[in-house]
Amino acid sequence: MGIELAFIIIITFALCLFAGIPVMFSICIPAIIVMLIRDFELMVVPQMLSAGVQSFTLLAVPFFILAGNIMNNGGITKRIFDFCLALVGHIRGSLGHVIIVAEMIFSGISGSAAADAAGIGMIGNKAMVSEGYDKDFGAAIVASSSVLGPIIPPSIIMVIYAIEANVSIAALFIAGIIPGIIIGLGLMGVIYFLVITGREKVPERKRATGSEIIGYLRRGFLAVMAPLIILAGMFSGGITPTEAGILATIYCAIVSAIYGEFEIKQLPKIFMNSAIETAQVMFMFAAASVLGWVVTSTRIPVLASNAVLSITTNKYLFLLIVNIFLLFLGCLIESIAGMLIVLPIFLPIAASMGIDLVHFGVIVTYAMSIGLITPPMGAGLFIVCGVTETKFDRVVRKVVPFIIVHVLALLLITYMPVLSLWLPSFMRL
Amino acid sequence: MLYLKKFANFLSKIECIFCGAALFVTTAINTMEIISRTLFSKSFSWVQELSVILSCWIIFIGAAYIYKNKQLLNVDFLYVKAAGRVKMIWDFFIQLSIIFVLIVLIVFGYKFQALQAISKTYVLHLPNNVYSVPLIVSACSMLIGAVIKIYDIAFCSGKEGTK
Numbered sequence: 001m002g003i004e005l006a007f008i009i010i011i012t013f014a015l016c017l018f019a020g021i022p023v024m025f026s027i028c029i030p031a032i033i034v035m036l037i038r039d040f041e042l043m044v045v046p047q048m049l050s051a052g053v054q055s056f057t058l059l060a061v062p063f064f065i066l067a068g069n070i071m072n073n074g075g076i077t078k079r080i081f082d083f084c085l086a087l088v089g090h091i092r093g094s095l096g097h098v099i100i101v102a103e104m105i106f107s108g109i110s111g112s113a114a115a116d117a118a119g120i121g122m123i124g125n126k127a128m129v130s131e132g133y134d135k136d137f138g139a140a141i142v143a144s145s146s147v148l149g150p151i152i153p154p155s156i157i158m159v160i161y162a163i164e165a166n167v168s169i170a171a172l173f174i175a176g177i178i179p180g181i182i183i184g185l186g187l188m189g190v191i192y193f194l195v196i197t198g199r200e201k202v203p204e205r206k207r208a209t210g211s212e213i214i215g216y217l218r219r220g221f222l223a224v225m226a227p228l229i230i231l232a233g234m235f236s237g238g239i240t241p242t243e244a245g246i247l248a249t250i251y252c253a254i255v256s257a258i259y260g261e262f263e264i265k266q267l268p269k270i271f272m273n274s275a276i277e278t279a280q281v282m283f284m285f286a287a288a289s290v291l292g293w294v295v296t297s298t299r300i301p302v303l304a305s306n307a308v309l310s311i312t313t314n315k316y317l318f319l320l321i322v323n324i325f326l327l328f329l330g331c332l333i334e335s336i337a338g339m340l341i342v343l344p345i346f347l348p349i350a351a352s353m354g355i356d357l358v359h360f361g362v363i364v365t366y367a368m369s370i371g372l373i374t375p376p377m378g379a380g381l382f383i384v385c386g387v388t389e390t391k392f393d394r395v396v397r398k399v400v401p402f403i404i405v406h407v408l409a410l411l412l413i414t415y416m417p418v419l420s421l422w423l424p425s426f427m428r429l
Numbered sequence: 430m431l432y433l434k435k436f437a438n439f440l441s442k443i444e445c446i447f448c449g450a451a452l453f454v455t456t457a458i459n460t461m462e463i464i465s466r467t468l469f470s471k472s473f474s475w476v477q478e479l480s481v482i483l484s485c486w487i488i489f490i491g492a493a494y495i496y497k498n499k500q501l502l503n504v505d506f507l508y509v510k511a512a513g514r515v516k517m518i519w520d521f522f523i524q525l526s527i528i529f530v531l532i533v534l535i536v537f538g539y540k541f542q543a544l545q546a547i548s549k550t551y552v553l554h555l556p557n558n559v560y561s562v563p564l565i566v567s568a569c570s571m572l573i574g575a576v577i578k579i580y581d582i583a584f585c586s587g588k589e590g591t592k
Contacts, residue, residue, distance in 0.1 A: 020508035021523050022501035024492070028530045046538035050561040053488050056477050059459075062452055062487065239463070246459045271456075272449030278484075279448065279491020280502065286488065334502050376506045 002303045005034055023337045027287040031294040045290055052289025053282055060159045062278035063245025067252050068110030069270045072119040074256020079220030080105050081123045086216040090207035096141045096191035099124040103145035104184045107152035108227025109248055116149035125388040136394045137200050143373045143384040144187055144402035150369040152180035157336055161361045164343045169241040171429040172361045175420040179362055179413045186405045222255045288340030295344045305349045315353040319414050323367050330371020339368045362420040370406045373399050430580050437573050444494040451483045478552045482559050489563040493570035520582045528575050534568035
């Protein structure tokens with residue numbers, strides 16, 4: 001019966017999803033159908049929906065979204081961008097590298113890839129257009145760099161994974177740092193390669209002098225220091241990830257006020273937008289709790305685990321299968337929704353194969369995040385195309401080299417667990 | 430139907446303002462808690478509970494706003510290829526599926542909150558259904574939106590977007 005139910009879930013979900021039914025309902029419908037078939041009490045649906053979001057840790061999500069929105073409205077993003085311009089703007093590929101490095105710093109404060117893409121995307125694109133860059137190439141860089149958002153802490157998707165997998169959020173956050181830097185360097189490598197081989201023509205900038213760099217650092221010091229302060233607070237054990245989200249929000253608000261670019265009248269709109277973005281993400285989490293309960297109650301993870309283990313007990317092969325599956329899934333469905341659907345099945349298998357669940361978390365987060373820039377459903381691409389007023393199909397063509405590097409980086413991170421696990425073990429997390 | 434549409438728009442505005450205000454209160458009380466704990470070594474146990482309650486309201490009421498304002502995430506690359514009568518029937522099917530889920534949420538949510546209402550929360554001693562009531566409110570609000578959408582599909586198809 002379990003296998004039949006698994007098929008019913010998969011087929012119903014796929015039908016609902018591709019019929020265009022909103023994801024949150026597409027997740028609930030198969031769960032309700034299976035409950036009706038198995039004669040489960042339907043009261044479990046509202047019970048799990050409600051219980052799914054009753055977590056103080058999950059409150060980190062709205063706060064990191066709020067922090068990202070305040071940064072974009074308060075001049076912090078601009079200052080981070082200016083500092084990075086002085087720092088790496090002279091390297092061939094100029095503004096491309098600036099966007100990547102700025103994104104790495106920005107990601108260290110905001111937990112939302114959408115805020116990252118919109119914030120850096122807006123400023124980066126303006127600068128690129130004014131310097132005569134190819135608009136599509138610029139949009140491709142911004143979109144590709146938005147994948148860094150979920151990997152470099154803090155990250156909303158990591159918070160959700162940590163709760164689902166019952167692993168330490170702090171350990172998962174810190175596990176993402178080295179992979180994030182490697183991905184960033186990889187993306188910078190692509191830009192450099194495309195420029196020196198003449199595939200992309202970009203104007204060169206002269207190297208900033210030491211005093212110029214110091215000047216920009218002084219202007220944007222508080223903004224650039226934000227990730228360090230937030231992460232230090234969290235990893236020192238003084239504050240929880242939720243409180244780190246609050247700290248990020250307060251810090252960004254204070255710094256924005258100091259910069260004089262933040263008006264109180266902006267606040268209601270920022271709070272309303274952040275609350276609505278939160279609902280968007282978290283209702284899916286709640287819906288996935290219902291599906292997760294149904295999947296677990298019908299012993300589908302056990303059956304799936306047995307099925308996979310009967311094919312292979314090789315964890316490297318399993319990880320390859322997971323990566324291929326997640327990359328495919330990421331092309332079709334939003335990253336958090338996709339992750340929530342597959343985790344109840346993949347987590348027990350990963351655990352039974354002895355895969356470290358923190359390492360697995362980095363892999364899952366990254367594999368699903370690549371979906372931000374893969375057609376047809378790349379949310380990052382849509383946001384960037386909207387912000388930069390570029391055509392989706394033309395940006396897709398320009399983003400291909402970056403996707404290749406992302407996939408190579410994913411394989412590297414998958415098969416070299418030390419890249420993810422060294423820092424958490426060094427910090428005894 | 431015009432009155433229902435006006436009511437739905439009014440409801441949307443209230444929901445958006447409510448969510449923003451609830452997030453503001455959540456941020457404020459948690460900030461106060463951190464400051465109080467760090468500087469005065471005094472902690473407020475009700476902050477966590479109230480924050481979780483408010484987050485439930487933000488999530489469910491926010492979802493109702495998102496649904497009514499057509500901001501829900503969906504995979505529509507097949508849907509956008511449909512046109513004319515096919516699209517109309519397709520839309521109708523989508524809304525019916527959503528209504529099916531909403532009715533389950535309202536009927537069984539009501540039963541569930543009645544059960545929860547008997548017990549109290551740990552710190553604030555509020556009825557425990559404070560966590561589940563927003564789900565029912567949200568489902569009712571979405572149902573109003575779904576009825577309007579079905580009306581639009583049936584009577585205004587071609588005049589304005591129905592999805």
